Amino acid sequence: MSDATDTAWQQICSATDIIDGELKRFETGQFAVVVARVGAEFRVIPPFCPHMAEPLHESGICRGGTLTCSKHLWQWNLLTGQEQGPAERPLVFYESEIRDGDVWAKVDQELVYEFDEEDDDDFEW
């Protein structure tokens, strides 16, 4: 359990706001997150697909603990973030927990995917 006085943590939503297998987008104040539910587990993730920044609350499909982005069919294990199938980058998570039936996350710093391939910016034409 995190320190309840840690101001980096924010209440994102009620656990009952999200049904099993659902993805919902929420604003934290400075940026948006998506909350996903797998059974009794919740994960708080950046709102974009790590592939081409598709909005996951629209393109994402969560079934059986697997997140699929319908745009190009990248997939991840939603509980671990690990890539499945054609996905080439893992999901990243905001640290999160349930407090009194609410989903809280540590959102002091926005998590941003590095969409460029390694060294692309340094490529010498």
Added chain:
Amino acid sequence: MPTVTFLNKQGRVAVDCQQGETLLQAGLRQGVPLPYGCGAGVCSTCVARARPGTVESAWAEAPGAQILKRDKGECLLCQSLVTDDCEILVPGKIDLEQTLADTPAHCRARLHDVAVVAPDVATFQLSLQGQADYIAGQYFLVRLEGMQGYRPYSMTDFQREAQTLNFVIKRIPNGRFSDEIFGNSVSEAKVDIFGPMGLATFDPSDPKESRDLVCLAGGSGIAGIMSVLDRAVSVNHFESHRLFMVFGVRRREDFFFLDELRRIKESAPDNVSIHLAVSEEGSEATDAVGDFPLHQGFVHEVAERLGDGMFENRLAFLGGPPAMLTGSLALLLGAGLPVTDIRYDRFG
């Protein structure tokens, strides 16, 4: 003629680029295994990088271009034109040492026999200068002479060494191709085509595809599925495999291809199950259209209601608008199908 060099950390390959040809077409035509989906500026699959300022976009407002980081030289290969030699950085996973076994090509054709088959749907034919082989489910990029930009259209049947290709088109408000077709200004026209393209294909001669099928189609998205089914019927696929299909439109009067679906049903009545769906409230005046049961709801909703136990271990083909595709994908993934067994093109 400009030389385009595709390169990444693993290698490089140089090809010629004809005047007016996109970088994607130049690469695919000469066997470079470039990534693509729609070939028409929608899906963003073909994002690559060029030295800033060295390529021009044929359609800067393309839906798939909205995600581009132009300051870093990102471009859509399917919309990029060049007038001088250039280098294109492609994703590192692409093995540029490989060469495509089947390469698409440019061809001139004559468009004719436009026929309105439903209030907002027409069929048309293209007679080719030459002939084409394609895999069931593939598409061609089509451009009316004098117009900028290609649009993807899936063939609606299956032929070998085809000299005439058959297509279906939906009326799109302010769509240039669509306006020409539905505005009766075109009874015949010259067109440029490029293909065949597309990966949502069915090859029943492959033992791995000797499977039961599920097909979920909305509106003109049925096109490629009709080709898949035509191919299946041609080899009596449904004598030993089952088909579960839902075809949906907005209203009863919007249905088309019912005679063709009847022929598929009659090829193996015990194994072929085809259902129709209408999405608009109140338009389900009867419980059947022709020989086919009619249901109320979106395609994926009707499929979910009817399809208990119908999806496991099947090969799935989807075609339709984005919401239908997403709903159908969710249904099939929930039923346990791996994404590798779910095939569709994302044109919309």
